[in-house]
Amino acid sequence: MENSSVRVRFAPSPTGPLHIGGVRTALYNYLFAKKNGGSFILRIEDTDQNRFVPGAEAYIVEAFNWCGIEFDEGVTKGGEYGPYRQSDRKDMYREYADLLIQSGNAYYAFDTPEELNDIRKQLEAEKKIFTYDAVQRTHLKNSLTLSPSEVKNLLHAGTPYVIRFKMPTDQVIVMEDEIRGRVEVNTSVLDDKIIFKSDGMPTYHLANVVDDHLMKISHVIRGEEWLPSLPLHVSLYDAFGWDKPKFAHLPLLLKPDGKGKLSKRDGDRLGFPVFPLQWTDPESGEVSRGYREDGYFPEAFINMMALLGWNPGDEREFFSLAGLVEAFSIEKVGKSGSRFDQEKAKWFNHHYLVEKSNDELAGLFLDVLKEKNIDPGQKNLSYIVGLVKERVNFVAELWEQSSFFFEVPAVYDPQTVKKRWKTDSFEHMKELEVVLKQVQDFSSENTEKVVKAWIEEKEYGMGAIMNAFRLLIVGEAKGPHLFDIIEVIGKEDTLARINRGVEILGKKEAN
RNA sequence: GCUCCGUUCGUCUAGCCAGGUCAGGACGCCAGGUUUUCAUCCUGGUAACACGGGUUCAAAUCCCGUACGGAGUACCA
Structure with a gap:
């Protein structure tokens, strides 16, 4: 509101389609930014070249387009803090890593992955877990244990190395999380994380801290899976001597049954999408369904996602994106994980579908x-x-509720026949055909008047006539007001359906 | 294993920070009503404070412990 310096970012890794948990994280970032008159930035974190997936970045952009979530800065928009793709920022990370080496907060480590793996296995055999920490670093191959000249030689010889952060010993790091409150951790349980890889790229930890600082990010709102690395990030800010942004760690999205976080497999198994848009894996060709393709409206999708972990504090349930911006506050975000509920998702879609104009729906239905x-x-x-x-609930379901407007029923539902085609139905319908044949004005209003008058005159049961009539027109016991239906299909078709039905169903003998 | 986080109806959640309401709402489910059918809709119902201690006149709410769950523990993000 009054704080115009709010800047938040969503920083996905382009390793595949965007999971709905990611969409929700982005949504909350967006809502927070807009609520506070700030900026929302899209940054692509592609520091792992091995995991790059073609099309993933475009997918992410398209997904937010569909959702109606707009970025103020980022890969597609540009902005004064670019570039917004970490691979394009590659050169600047090295100098920050060097800064930390110079200040004694980081060091070169020459241990090969194989060597480390061996140690790891050895300790595992003793039921211990290896961590590259303050104790272990004293007898490993790094610039802390090697002499300066040895280090210089190794560097000159082009020996592969990584840069590790030197975690301070025995300090209590106090962190403030906007959602969880105060969190304290002793550095003695932390390890010396790699911040710069041997391939010349930074790891996430270095890159996100440097970029968040450079891009003047005021609030880091991200998934709970990052909470364990918050002490590292906080230490990094301290080592650089930078002001820290505020942090908020969002709870996870859980699978609807069982335990654990929602995964792609759960969607396949339980039959609902885990991605906003359909995705075809470029390697395997495997197709994962998306909310858009499944017939969800973006406004329903967003409304549902917003309420999974956040609530307005009152009993409102329907929110437009603008309404969410208005109502959102980080304090009302819950601490615990939420299970996705497909039934409620459908209910939201139903709500928005009914709310749409008939003309708009007709256009969609025409397709x-x-x-x-x-x-x-x-x-x-x-x-x-x-x-x-x-x-x-969905546009695609419109057909099964209205096919009889366009087609003569192919079959008569046996259940309905059994229940509604009585002994007298044959004669009743033949009479009805004669009655309707004489009607000129086939409007719903008029046919209803005529038919009801006939029923009354003959003292037939309203239910008996109407149910049999519906069976012949629709084929089963469903559908809207019958006279509305016959008005649409017209006199000729109506008479034909009665005639055909009477013929096929025949005269049922009394039991 | 270790570290951190979490735990209110089947599900999403309000209430917790500033102890005192029959623990409220929504989805689902069930029943009834409306209707020529089905659906919608309306009314009603079902169902929860993980457990054990402690503090207090009083605990879902504060404190401790236990259990359970989750995340992290990569030259991945």
């Missing part, structure tokens, strides 16, 4: 019809959609 090679002819799709939209 469905085209795919099925159904020609709606002169039929008023808006009107039809308006009659059935309350019965569906």
